[in-house]
Amino acid sequence: MKCPFCHHDDTQVIETRVLEEGSAIRRRRRCTQCDRRFTTYERVELQMPAVVKRNGSRTDYDPGKLRASLVLALRKRPVSADAVEAAVTRIEEALMTSGLREVPSKRVGELVMQELQKLDKIAYIRFASVYMSFEDVDEFTNVVREIQGPPLPDAKS
Structure with missing residues (x-):
């Protein structure tokens, strides 16, 4: 995942938590270049026919x-x-x-x-x-x- 601050390609996951009864994941990340931290969320996206x-x-x-x-x-x-x-x-x-x-x-x-x-x-x-x-x-x-x-x-x- 790219860093939203310096756009470097390499980020490191510091912490992962499951949210909303398992339907989402929250990840704290750290950029290996600028050392800034940010949060990302992962959710399942289903496409209706x-x-x-x-x-x-x-x-x-x-x-x-x-x-x-x-x-x-x-x-x-x-x-x-x-x-x-x-x-x-x-x-x-x-x-x-x-x-x-x-x-x-x-x-x-x-x-x-x-x-x-x-x-x-x-x-x-x-x-x-x-x-x-x-x-x-x-x-x-x-x-x-x-x-x-x-x-x-x-x-x-």
Whole structure:
């Protein structure tokens, strides 16, 4: 690492500390030429994949857009902001760990639907009705049946 003062190429690490629950490292360094000291930080930088839309265009991943979609589907539903943030985090982790440079918007939509199905069934149906572009009531009814599960047997005496 170059010294920020004299721009010499050779610096020496004096001290290393792990910060933020292991997600960053702080290093105290000393320049071997001018003997001045400075601090550097190392953090993991993960790149989110680009999103490929249905029309083939590519766009940068936008966490605000993802969050807004979840919030809209969950509008007036009893789901906490913390639960929404946790869902966003899980979706982002799935995208990052995929190792892909590009991900189809369909995959992002599927991840959102998975999270909404866990959070709130009504929000799931709201999102699915727009995302899946239902053409008729039968398609809507099929999704409702899917989340309800098999019908319970009649309780006859």
